[in-house]
Amino acid sequence: TYVVTDNCIRCKYMDCVEVCPVDCFYEGENMLVIHPDECIDCGVCEPECPADAIKPDTEPGLDKWLQLNTEYSAKWPNISQKKEPPADHKEWDGVENKLENHFS
Numbered sequence: 824t825y826v827v828t829d830n831c832i833r834c835k836y837m838d839c840v841e842v843c844p845v846d847c848f849y850e851g852e853n854m855l856v857i858h859p860d861e862c863i864d865c866g867v868c869e870p871e872c873p874a875d876a877i878k879p880d881t882e883p884g885l886d887k888w889l890q891l892n893t894e895y896s897a898k899w900p901n902i903s904q905k906k907e908p909p910a911d912h913k914e915w916d917g918v919e920n921k922l923e924n925h926f927s
């Protein structure tokens with residue numbers, strides 16, 4: 824599966840939603856996550872994310888993100904159409920450790 828990671832938080836471009844063939848993105852207030860059981864590993868979303876936030880979970884060190892994507896995709900609503908990103912989203916691109924400080 825692919826997972827959404829830290830740099831999505833408060834960037835939330837949502838370009839990923841438009842390209843996913845199985846609509847497996849779920850929307851929280853400040854980020855999106857992928858449902859690991861629904862993702863078919865096509866990889867199309869990875870290069871579409873302007874924040875470079877989407878990674879294959881085969882990359883090392885992503886356990887925490889796989890857990891987070893699993894947990895919140897079960898709680899948050901599905902999103903299948905791109906919406907307007909937050910007004911200040913570009914200012915958040917590249918800010919470090921957003922999970923600890925800015926997730927909610």
Ligand code: SF4
Pocket residue numbers: 825842843844845846847848857861862863864865866867868869
């Ligand atoms: Fe959707 Fe493919 Fe990305 Fe998985 S890898 S979330 S199926 S676009």
Ligand code: F3S
Pocket residue numbers: 827830831832834835836837838839840854855871872873874875876877
């Ligand atoms: Fe987030 Fe990138 Fe999608 S910033 S909403 S994973 S396009």
